[in-house]
Amino acid sequence: xxxxxxxxxxxxxxxxxxxxxxxxxxxxxxxxxxxxxxxxxxxxxxxxxxxxxxxxxxxxxxxxxxxxxxxxxxxxxxxxxxxxxxxxxxxxxxxxxxxxxxxxxxxxxxxxxxxxxxxxxxxxxxxxxxxxxxxxxxxxxxxxxxxxxxxxxxxxxxxxxxxxxxxxxxxxxxxxxxxxxxxxxxxxxxxxxxxxxxxxxxxxxxxxxxxxxxxxxxxxxxxxxxxxxxxxxxxxxxxxxxxxxxxxxxxxxxxxxxxxxxxxxxxxxxxxxxxxxxxxxxxxxxxxx
Amino acid sequence: xxxxxxxxxxxxxxxxxxxxxxxxxxxxxxxxxxxxxxxxxxxxxxxxxxxxxxxxxxxxxxxxxxxxxxxxxxxxxxxxxxxxxxxxxxxxxxxxxxxxxxxxxxxxxxxxxxxxxxxxxxxxxxxxxxxxxxxxxxxxxxxxxxxxxxxxxxxxxxxxxxxxxxxxxxxxxxxxxxxxxxxxxxxxxxxxxxxxxxxxxxxxxxxxxxxxxxxxxxxxxxxxxxxxxxxxxxxxxxxxxxxxxxxxxxxxxxxxxxxxxxxxxxxxxxxxxxxxxxxxxxxxxxxxxxxxxxxxxxxxxxxxxxxxxxxxxxxxxxxxxxxxxxx
Numbered sequence: 001x002x003x004x005x006x007x008x009x010x011x012x013x014x015x016x017x018x019x020x021x022x023x024x025x026x027x028x029x030x031x032x033x034x035x036x037x038x039x040x041x042x043x044x045x046x047x048x049x050x051x052x053x054x055x056x057x058x059x060x061x062x063x064x065x066x067x068x069x070x071x072x073x074x075x076x077x078x079x080x081x082x083x084x085x086x087x088x089x090x091x092x093x094x095x096x097x098x099x100x101x102x103x104x105x106x107x108x109x110x111x112x113x114x115x116x117x118x119x120x121x122x123x124x125x126x127x128x129x130x131x132x133x134x135x136x137x138x139x140x141x142x143x144x145x146x147x148x149x150x151x152x153x154x155x156x157x158x159x160x161x162x163x164x165x166x167x168x169x170x171x172x173x174x175x176x177x178x179x180x181x182x183x184x185x186x187x188x189x190x191x192x193x194x195x196x197x198x199x200x201x202x203x204x205x206x207x208x209x210x211x212x213x214x215x216x217x218x219x220x221x222x223x224x225x226x227x228x229x230x231x232x233x234x235x236x237x238x239x240x241x242x243x244x245x246x247x248x249x250x251x252x253x254x255x256x257x258x259x260x261x262x263x264x265x266x267x268x269x270x271x272x273x274x275x276x277x278x279x280x281x282x283x284x285x286x287x288x289x
Numbered sequence: 290x291x292x293x294x295x296x297x298x299x300x301x302x303x304x305x306x307x308x309x310x311x312x313x314x315x316x317x318x319x320x321x322x323x324x325x326x327x328x329x330x331x332x333x334x335x336x337x338x339x340x341x342x343x344x345x346x347x348x349x350x351x352x353x354x355x356x357x358x359x360x361x362x363x364x365x366x367x368x369x370x371x372x373x374x375x376x377x378x379x380x381x382x383x384x385x386x387x388x389x390x391x392x393x394x395x396x397x398x399x400x401x402x403x404x405x406x407x408x409x410x411x412x413x414x415x416x417x418x419x420x421x422x423x424x425x426x427x428x429x430x431x432x433x434x435x436x437x438x439x440x441x442x443x444x445x446x447x448x449x450x451x452x453x454x455x456x457x458x459x460x461x462x463x464x465x466x467x468x469x470x471x472x473x474x475x476x477x478x479x480x481x482x483x484x485x486x487x488x489x490x491x492x493x494x495x496x497x498x499x500x501x502x503x504x505x506x507x508x509x510x511x512x513x514x515x516x517x518x519x520x521x522x523x524x525x526x527x528x529x530x531x532x533x534x535x536x537x538x539x540x541x542x543x544x545x546x547x548x549x550x551x552x553x554x555x556x557x558x559x560x561x562x563x564x565x566x567x568x569x570x571x572x573x574x575x576x577x578x579x580x581x582x583x584x585x586x587x588x589x590x591x592x593x594x595x596x597x598x599x600x601x602x603x604x605x606x607x608x609x610x611x612x613x614x615x616x
Contacts (some may be wrong), residue, residue, distance in 0.1 A: 003495070008481055017462075025413055026382060028407075028410050028426055029410060029422055030428060032407055032410075032422070032425075033422065033425045033426070035483075036426050036428050036429055036483075036487055037423050037425055037428055038470035039429075039432075039444070039483065040428060040432060040440075042440055042443075042444065042451075043436065043439075043440045046440075046443065052537070054551075055448070055449035056448075056449070057449060057454045058454060059451050059454065065460075097489075101335050101336070101394070102336075103333075104332045105332055105333045105335070105336050108329040108331065108333050109333065112328070112329040112332075114326075114329040114330065115331070120333060123335065127340055127344065127345075128445050129503065129601055130344060130345070131347065131348075131540065131593075131597045132340075132343070132344035132345070132347065132348055133531065133544065133592060134348070134351070134544070134593045134597065135344075135347035135348040135350070135351045136347075136573075136577070136590070136592050137347075137351060137354055137573075137577050137583050137586050137587050137590060138346070138347035138348075138350035138354060138587075139343060139347045140577075140578075141350070141354075141361070141583075142342065142343070142346075142347060148332045156478070156539065157339065157343070158339060158343040158344075159416055161335050161336045161339060161459055162336075163336065163473075164585050166333075166336060168536060170573075172507035173591075190326075191321070191328075192315070192329075193328065194326040196332075199461065206566075217431055220433070221431075221432075221433035221434065222373065223433070223434055223435050223546070223547040224544075224547065224574075228578060236545035238438075239433055239435045241436060242433075242435045242436065243550075243551065244438060246551060246554065249554065250298075255442060256439045257439060257440065259419075259437070260433075260439045260440060261436075263433065263435075264432055264433065264436050267431045267432075268428075268431070269428075271424070271431050275424040275427065276420055276424065278427060278431075279420065279423045279424055279427055279491060282491045282492065282495070283491055283492075283498075283601065284495070285495075
């Protein structure tokens, strides 16, 4: 990354001129950051002001003192605490499920030999091209047969493991887990499950964590499917609660904005801690499109 | 279903405790042997179970439901291809197709161009606080579509939106962004582009960093300026990942739903009285869950499926061509 350390040759001088960052680059970056962050900032501003200020022109770009009032209105209009808990349950279960179940299947495909392994893995890879999310109508019919309509498991269970997750974990496990280590464990009498849980999984924990985080973010933000299967307000996830707040905009124009801010805040806090890992994950190919 | 999933995990549990059983050793060995041989299958079983029940079967069943007039709480009877012939003569379907297509073009083209430029800028080696910049362009990605739509709908508001205030400062007329096809499609395209530009930037940046720096240096030594480097080094190196992002944004574009549902606050399931911004997925939802025409909704689902397959097929051809072009 730092080829400019040796300074004498002409080549390195040229390199340095290539590497110098012009001011205009920082200006462009400033614009980029502003455009990326401003809508969120605006969400926050509107959720701290009263309707008159929020709708005045030229716009007030500084936060006001109305945050608690609006937040209380949000909690009074829909069961928002319940919605936050529901979202936390859904997103955590899906995140953990994605990490563990994908790692488990990835481990089997990477390190265990069993009849049909290659065919099954090819099948897993092929399913990635199947747009199953278009099949919401039969999915709904299945859920109603199971009696799962208006329950959280209708949102959780279909998302517990993914083809991509298996593919991703298989790659990491075959690159990290040494065959000799596995053999040694076997000689010592370890079962397959023990090899997975005590050796393979700890080795790939960073990759599994990234996968779980993407699963968490995806589940927290998902809209269409929860909107279809969750009917009663006590079952809403935060995203569906936001929609309900928007339907009540006659109460206060800032209601939906305040709800949106409150629904985004937990992810922003999480992002402050793990954002670096998510950036790395995307750049290493952990796409979750 | 969840019962079966937990059954799989509890089946795995006792394997660790197998040593503690009091049964005769030989019996235990056989039992453990069977368990060990079955282990790989139980490890991959959750995926296959979930995929068949909630993925493949519903997908195939969509084709079946599309052949019926299907009321979820009442009767259903077979109508053959009637839903499809109704669909091709339905102006609402063609309108939704037009909106889906135009939102896709209006969001994808500027988004990917912007992402290319941003990746080029972020690729400066000695940029300070590189991680911070990368994280901030990813903030829109972790913001939910619902929240994004609500804040942008406010920014685009006809009477007190900030955008219209800017237009007024420039001496332009106020635009009602929910009223016409073009204005509403542009508004939704901006929401989509905002959410995905940073994400695509990081994908491009990752590919760019795999390009040997010597390539840029050689180009610079040959007198290639910034634009020429961009045109002759950056773009060719990124071609495969550009193809990938075009496909993912196309498939994503076919599924746009939340933005048109929430962007037009008075639009309801049609995104306005004239269906000016109703997308195909929203049309599907309106028919199936708004009007309880499951059969007709399924026919829309089949149409969406066919379009997705066509896009994937074109992608496959493009990618193989790109691969054969590059040694």
